Amino acid sequence: MYFKFGVDSFIWAEKFSEKDLWIIPKAKELGFEVIDFAIADPFSFPVKAVKEKLEEVGIDCVCATTLTAETNPISPDPEIRKNAAEAMKKCVDICEELESPILGGVNYAAWGYLTKKPRTEEEWNWAVANMKEVCKYAKEKGNVIICVECVNRFETHFLNIAEDAVKFCKDVGYDNIKVHLDCFHMIREEKNFTEAVKTCGKEYLGYIHVNENDRGIPGTGLVPFKEFFLAVKNIGYEGPLVIESFDPSFEELSGNCAIWRKFADTGEELAVKGLKNLKEIAETI
Numbered sequence: 001m002y003f004k005f006g007v008d009s010f011i012w013a014e015k016f017s018e019k020d021l022w023i024i025p026k027a028k029e030l031g032f033e034v035i036d037f038a039i040a041d042p043f044s045f046p047v048k049a050v051k052e053k054l055e056e057v058g059i060d061c062v063c064a065t066t067l068t069a070e071t072n073p074i075s076p077d078p079e080i081r082k083n084a085a086e087a088m089k090k091c092v093d094i095c096e097e098l099e100s101p102i103l104g105g106v107n108y109a110a111w112g113y114l115t116k117k118p119r120t121e122e123e124w125n126w127a128v129a130n131m132k133e134v135c136k137y138a139k140e141k142g143n144v145i146i147c148v149e150c151v152n153r154f155e156t157h158f159l160n161i162a163e164d165a166v167k168f169c170k171d172v173g174y175d176n177i178k179v180h181l182d183c184f185h186m187i188r189e190e191k192n193f194t195e196a197v198k199t200c201g202k203e204y205l206g207y208i209h210v211n212e213n214d215r216g217i218p219g220t221g222l223v224p225f226k227e228f229f230l231a232v233k234n235i236g237y238e239g240p241l242v243i244e245s246f247d248p249s250f251e252e253l254s255g256n257c258a259i260w261r262k263f264a265d266t267g268e269e270l271a272v273k274g275l276k277n278l279k280e281i282a283e284t285i
Contacts, residue, residue: 001282002282003278004060004239004240005031005240005241005242005275006027006033006034006060006241006242007035007242007243007275008245009023010038010246010247011243011247011267011268012247012268014040014246014247014250014252015040015041017046018046021049021053023035024054025053034061035059035061037062039065039094040066042090042091047094047097050098051098054098061098062100062102062104062242063094064102064104064107064149065087065105065107066107067084067087067107067110067111069110071088072110072113073109081130084130088107088146089137092144092146093141096142102144102145102207102240103138104147104149104209105149106149106155106156107134108130108148109127112155112256113156114154119157124171128171128172132172132173134146135174139176145177145206146176148165148180149165149179149181150164150165151182160185161196165179165180165200165204178204178206179204179205179206180207180209181207181208183212183213183228184209184211184212184215186223187222188213193223193227194231197231197235197237198231202236202237205237205239207239208241209242209243209244210242211223212274215245216245216270219273219274219277219280225281226284229281229282241278243270243278245263245267245271
């Protein structure tokens with residue numbers, strides 16, 4: 001089975017900037033068909049330089065972002081919620097300029113924001129209202145699909161499983177919002193990979209990260225990639241499958257993600273070996 005495999009800029013750069021443009025040809029050289037730009041700060045992202053390099057190299061891109069304490073859609077502070085909408089709109093602008101069809105990530109709440117309680121109805125309503133505004137803006141600007149990434153309980157209390165992410169999409173009510181699944185988070189939160197994919201279906205599954213259970217080399221751990229790929233094939237998913245991990249030298253990112261062990265000498269080695277493993281698994285489907 002053919003899948004369009006991609007790689008995340010986090011493999012090489014903790015906060016992508018103009019000095020990291022070399023990553024774009026490197027991703028293609030290594031055999032990836034898509035690069036996912038992790039947008040740390042949309043207001044400083046070098047969009048024009050990236051666009052030029054993408055056109056020069058000839059590789060597709062998608063984008064993802066993680067909102068922060070200053071741009072948190074479920075903050076009790078209305079000014080912070082307003083900042084969240086503006087940051088997301090800027091990310092949409094970047095996607096439009098780069099011709100990225102997807103804006104994934106933890107874009108419905110601040111990543112790492114935990115109240116030590118289950119999400120509240122008030123938080124849900126804040127997030128839905130914020131995302132409605134963003135989806136309306138995205139439709140007016142073009143064709144970007146907002147994909148909400150359900151992540152594990154230690155990173156958010158808001159969306160942990162596919163079922164909740166689909167409900168969120170339905171409550172937002174626009175046809176340009178879908179679900180972003182990540183195998184690393186799924187193995188912690190879902191009961192069954194196949195059922196999670198079926199819960200999304202073709203209508204709501206918009207984007208996928210193919211990460212191992214320990215964020216190590218994909219295909220060397222507990223994630224049932226063969227089962228997952230078959231489920232993805234059976235619903236007719238046609239989007240990219242992207243490897244996202246981090247170079248072991250990234251102290252801040254590794255600390256935030258609780259990565260204390262070295263899974264490869266470099267992020268690039270992890271990605272290259274992972275791509276080989278995943279392609280071999282895909283060939284058995």
